[in-house]
Amino acid sequence: MGNPRGIQETIFKVVDYDLDATLSSGQAFGWQREANGWTGVVAGRAVQLVSVAGGIQARAGGDAGDWSWLRDYLQTEVDLAAILRTFPPDDAHLQRAVRECRGLRLLRQPPWECLAGFILSATKQIVQIQQIHGLLCERYGDQRPLPGGVGSRFGFPEPARVAALSEAQLRRCKMGFRAPYLRAAAGQVTAGATDLEKIRGWDLETARRELLRFEGVGPKIAECVLLFAYGFPTAFPVDVWVRRSLGDHYFNGRAVPVQELARFVAEHFGPHAGYAQQYLFHQARVTGRKMLSARRNEN
DNA sequence: AACCAGGGAGCGT
């Protein structure tokens, strides 16, 4: 039921949802911070999101239907308090991260865009991943009108579109050595060699093995897709920040082998370890940056 | 100006 101007608007009622933290926390790379809120493309529709009292105001260009596509993406129905209650209560470090990152959430992203985004993420800073993601969208994605006729945004190109690009075209999007990986993944999906939708119903181990078949996808990137796209609650990506955070606070600063780390994570963080991971990651990144700038100010 | 970034493949031991 579109109104005459074709603008659709709704408010998702939700408490403890920090939109800024969530959309900038390195789980999704396609969101742009605006003067008032955020814009991006979800499920083929350009969207504006604004934090308002009691929830999130959303506007979409085109027909928004029943908004389930965006509700699912934002995971506004998730009972965050119930998840936080499953965290180990005596873990001072994690509890501090929860306090300092109040309202940080996990999104539920479309598998292809998530997989592609994290193939591009290898040894890249988040701002750079966003830049590469943006170039891909601008050059090869579909243009979608923003609500109210105030411009447009570009969605992430479908697998078939990416598969049809040359390695040189991809490299021009500044992804460097990741270009052949992304191209091969797009081809693998387009050819039907891997069905990203089917994985949704699989158990964690089987899903993980399937994702590891992609070239350029190792343990870390697989965990990201398992957590951010498929919502496996115990998926636990360990990147440099999380590794530092875990080593510093649970192993006395010792360098810990991956296997040992995995065992600790599985027994310590509980049924929503993935959420715990996101709090540790975000907290480490924020305080880590603070420490760097403090060090700079000494000179 | 060196060092690092939400890593992984390919090699050697």
Add this chain to the structure above:
DNA sequence: ACGCTCCATGGT
């Protein structure tokens, strides 16, 4: 099963 090196590119 580990330990290295290389892989582009840009930020700090």
